[in-house]
Amino acid sequence: MFGLVKILKDFLILSRLTYIFYPFAKLMNYIYYWNLMVLKVSEYKKVLLKNDFYRLIRNYDDREGMFDFVFNEFNLSTKKVVYLEFGVAGGNSFNKFLTLNSNPTSRFYGFDTFEGLPENWGSFFKKGDMSYNVPELKDNRAKYIKGLFQDSLVPFLNDKGQELTSADLRIIHLDADLYSATIFSLSLLYPYLKKGDILFFDEYSVPMHEFKAFKEFTENFYVKYKPLTAVNNYYQMSFMIE
Ligand SMILES: C[S@@+](CC[C@H](N)C(=O)[O-])C[C@H]1O[C@@H](n2cnc3c(N)ncnc32)[C@H](O)[C@@H]1O
Incomplete structure (x- = not known):
């Protein structure tokens, strides 16, 4: 099982599929943090x-x-x-x-x-x-x-x-x-x-x-x-x- 994971990781590096996933991954990361924030303040x-x-x-x-x-x-x-x-x-x-x-x-x-x-901070505030x-x-x-x-x-x-x-x-x-x-x-x-x-x-x-x-x-x-x-x-x- 562990060996398979290693092969898959190496394949991902080799194939560069990442270039297809990257824009979505960025968006998903942003959505993920939004979710975490909403859950946290609901706890508070x-x-x-x-x-x-x-x-x-x-x-x-x-x-x-x-x-x-x-x-x-x-x-x-x-x-x-x-x-x-x-x-x-x-x-x-x-x-x-x-x-x-x-x-x-x-x-x-x-x-x-x-x-x-x-x-820069977000899309609206620029360096300086x-x-x-x-x-x-x-x-x-x-x-x-x-x-x-x-x-x-x-x-x-x-x-x-x-x-x-x-x-x-x-x-x-x-x-x-x-x-x-x-x-x-x-x-x-x-x-x-x-x-x-x-x-x-x-x-x-x-x-x-x-x-x-x-x-x-x-x-x-x-x-x-x-x-x-x-x-x-x-x-x-x-x-x-x-
Ligand atoms: C929102 S303003 C502060 C507002 C202020 N506390 C007030 O109530 O009017 C944010 C400030 O953080 C400073 N700042 C952000 N990152 C910094 C860093 N790494 N080192 C020094 N200053 C930083 C910026 O120069 C900016 O003046």
Whole structure:
């Protein structure tokens, strides 16, 4: 039996039938991830603390209500936190999180190229889109780290790893949109994550990007988590590490 499988594999390489299957395989892969995402959010539905599903029209600003809710629910406004945001752009969500926590020893780090997306995202957003001047910062607890995460995160963690582990809580906001950026950041942060830490996703329900990255991260690193909140039909979600 095993021998037959080997012969079949070799035949497929030799015959190049793949060229006929490939376009369908790509489509099927996409449909497969859509299915996984729908099944997953249906599971979450039963346990979420906040969920606005179903709504006809999404309102992007409603994510702010979700941030407020999580901070109130878990009394995060005075805790010593380290907040890491992956994908800052013009600083909208970064500034919001600065207002949510008043502990003077908390630290906030925002990572971005500030030169836009390093690759195309889906069919509508092109490499270089979402480029911004580095926004001004008026809070001395906060700092922006300019560059590709793939270049900046290792040196950051070497420098600030201790600060990260000694905080009461780590809050990670994944808002880079891309699969590559999200899986990279989560994988490097794995050794620093502890029970009770909170992850926010800004485009969770995009099947081939943030959804796929979180699924692979939690499965491959055996990370247990619970879903907390969802707004805009699961577009923005939060999770707690268990
Ligand atoms: C949707 S925007 C962030 C929006 C922002 N959090 C807000 O609420 O206004 C996504 C950002 O991720 C950044 N980004 C994506 N992949 C990156 C990577 N690998 N390294 C650095 N920045 C990246 C892009 O430059 C872009 O500014």
